[in-house]
Amino acid sequence: MSETMFRTVSGLHSGYDPDEVDDFFEHARAVYESGPAGALSGRDVRSVAFDLVRRGYQTSAVDAALDRLEAAFVARARADFLAEQGQAAWMARLAEQARTLYTRLTRPDGERFAPAHARKPGYEPADVDALCRRLVAYFDRGAPLTAQEVRSATFRKRNGRAGYAEGSVDAFFDRAVEVLLGAE
CATH class of the missing domain: 1.20.1480 (hypothetical protein mp506/mpn330, domain 1)
Known part of the structure; x- marks a missing residue:
């Protein structure tokens, strides 16, 4: 993932650990694009937590991206369920x-x-x-x-x-x- 995926906060503030966030989003993208269905769920996305560190990613921007990611995984699960049942x-x-x-x-x-x-x-x-x-x-x-x-x-x-x-x-x-x- 790019170092600039999200804006960072100043050194006086804490934000989400960029390495943890980047790793999670990289994993989520891989699962969404080619991973097995159900390997990551909307609930998994909603429950992820990141450490707070100085000069981390802006929490509001990451939280908004997580909300969109959760909705995408729920929509995919719904489509899979509808196709089957x-x-x-x-x-x-x-x-x-x-x-x-x-x-x-x-x-x-x-x-x-x-x-x-x-x-x-x-x-x-x-x-x-x-x-x-x-x-x-x-x-x-x-x-x-x-x-x-x-x-x-x-x-x-x-x-x-x-x-x-x-x-x-x-x-x-x-x-x-x-x-x-x-x-x-």
Whole structure:
């Protein structure tokens, strides 16, 4: 990969390790172009992490490229699935994934996720619940909502038991992104 694949930050700031990023994107390109189907998934792309180093790549630029790469791998998986099993099977699969989300979405505001541990950072429940209501509107009425909107959502911090535990919220919205990408 080219040294200039992404812009770097100044020496006073940290960014993603260029060698790690370049290696990952080189591997992803090889898999996408000629690797075996399923060797790298959208979930794999979403869960990749890079070390932060001085003079690293701008995190926002790399994150945006990862979002596009994830969408490409999901689109490829969808095309492969459709070719093998058809549209009806794909829609049934998406519906089942959505059902696993929906049970949590029907819980009352403030009770959708476990509370954060005492004095640990958590997410503001009102912010999380608002995004959950948008997902309900998407599933129930077809209200507009994109995977990118969910992926880029931010929540205010709320420490301790008054906030939602970050891990369970993040995992839930990762699954929601998978469903939305599959439907887009």
